[in-house]
Amino acid sequence: MSDLETIILQELLTASPEYVSGEAVAERLDLSRVSIRSRFEKMRQEGFDFEAVRNRGYRIKHEPPTLHSSLLNAYLALKHVSVPVLFLETVDSTNSEAERQLAQGCDTPSVVVSTRQTEGRGRMGRVWFSDIDKNIYMSFIFRPQLPPDKMKKFTLWMGLTVCEFVNDTYAAPVQIKWPNDLVCEGKKVAGILTEARVDSDHTRDLIFGIGLNVNTRPNQWPTGIAGIATSFSEICGESLNINEFAASMIQVLLQGYDAFIADDYEDKLIRSWGDYDSLQGRTITAKTAQGIVTGYGAGIDAEGALVIEQANGTKQIVHAGDVSLTMKGVS
Ligand code: BTN
Numbered sequence: 001m002s003d004l005e006t007i008i009l010q011e012l013l014t015a016s017p018e019y020v021s022g023e024a025v026a027e028r029l030d031l032s033r034v035s036i037r038s039r040f041e042k043m044r045q046e047g048f049d050f051e052a053v054r055n056r057g058y059r060i061k062h063e064p065p066t067l068h069s070s071l072l073n074a075y076l077a078l079k080h081v082s083v084p085v086l087f088l089e090t091v092d093s094t095n096s097e098a099e100r101q102l103a104q105g106c107d108t109p110s111v112v113v114s115t116r117q118t119e120g121r122g123r124m125g126r127v128w129f130s131d132i133d134k135n136i137y138m139s140f141i142f143r144p145q146l147p148p149d150k151m152k153k154f155t156l157w158m159g160l161t162v163c164e165f166v167n168d169t170y171a172a173p174v175q176i177k178w179p180n181d182l183v184c185e186g187k188k189v190a191g192i193l194t195e196a197r198v199d200s201d202h203t204r205d206l207i208f209g210i211g212l213n214v215n216t217r218p219n220q221w222p223t224g225i226a227g228i229a230t231s232f233s234e235i236c237g238e239s240l241n242i243n244e245f246a247a248s249m250i251q252v253l254l255q256g257y258d259a260f261i262a263d264d265y266e267d268k269l270i271r272s273w274g275d276y277d278s279l280q281g282r283t284i285t286a287k288t289a290q291g292i293v294t295g296y297g298a299g300i301d302a303e304g305a306l307v308i309e310q311a312n313g314t315k316q317i318v319h320a321g322d323v324s325l326t327m328k329g330v331s
Helices: 004-015 022-028 033-045 069-078 094-103 154-170 232-236 242-261 266-276
Strands: 049-053 057-062 085-091 110-117 136-142 175-177 181-184 187-198 203-212 283-288 291-300 306-309 315-318 322-325
Touching: 004 033, 004 057, 004 069, 022 033, 022 057, 033 049, 069 085, 069 242, 085 094, 094 110, 094 136, 094 187, 094 203, 136 242, 154 175, 154 181, 154 187, 154 203, 154 232, 154 242, 154 266, 175 266, 203 242, 266 291, 283 306, 291 315
Parallel strands: 085 110
Antiparallel strands: 049 057, 110 136, 136 203, 175 181, 181 187, 187 203, 283 291, 283 322, 291 306, 306 315
């Protein structure tokens, strides 16, 4: 985690907007000034721009627009988040890589982060478009050791955690579409894919995968996705610092996981769901294994199942399914 670049970047971020003396850094790291200079040169080639002023030192002028391993680790260190991050420029799927890591007995929690996926997966066998390096694809690896029925509300809780964070921190009016999408005005800004390996009495491994559309501009989506996807930059009206955003997201999701494991989440989930529920009061259709259910979205029950209310007041409970808004055809 503490590679040289990460330490240098951490110093620069901490001192910003002041300068950091190259000499002082060289001394602290027991390196020659030439070697420090060559590090800066390497980072320039990776998309950084530094301002170097005689007798004052260096400061960051511009950060790379895509995820960068050392910069992400530097932001994590500034937030005092200590977690192993496996950073891959390209991977088939971060969830698949997480599976491989688990098979090799990796530490938990840990995180797999990538700038591109060649086989990004969504729920119900769908493809998650992952060909734009301005977004975040990441998977968290946990070993919760909880009975499977205790895990039922995990995805909902983690989705709510992300939703609340982006509303509070970025003023992004993002809502949750049960059970695993984050949407804004009917367009998807993030999706969650939770996969678990369950023994009879406990959840042995848990992979929480999340794709976050961060800085993709509307004209960059391929046809077919443009109409249904949005990004945080589009919602906020400005580009986000993707490495800082990813570090915050990792911090918030690890805290969310800890609260879940400590059983310190249920009241808040039930209390806050309505604040962010994109289906509340809307006419919706749920395709379930038992058939199609249509009615008004009426929140979630104590088990986290979707409640659909008919005009006559009858309520139907949907435990699993694919939900769309009946009027606008957003799925
Ligand atoms: C969905 O909306 O159906 C869920 C999409 C989940 C996408 C993320 S991207 C990171 C992780 N790796 C994957 O292959 N999928 C999840």
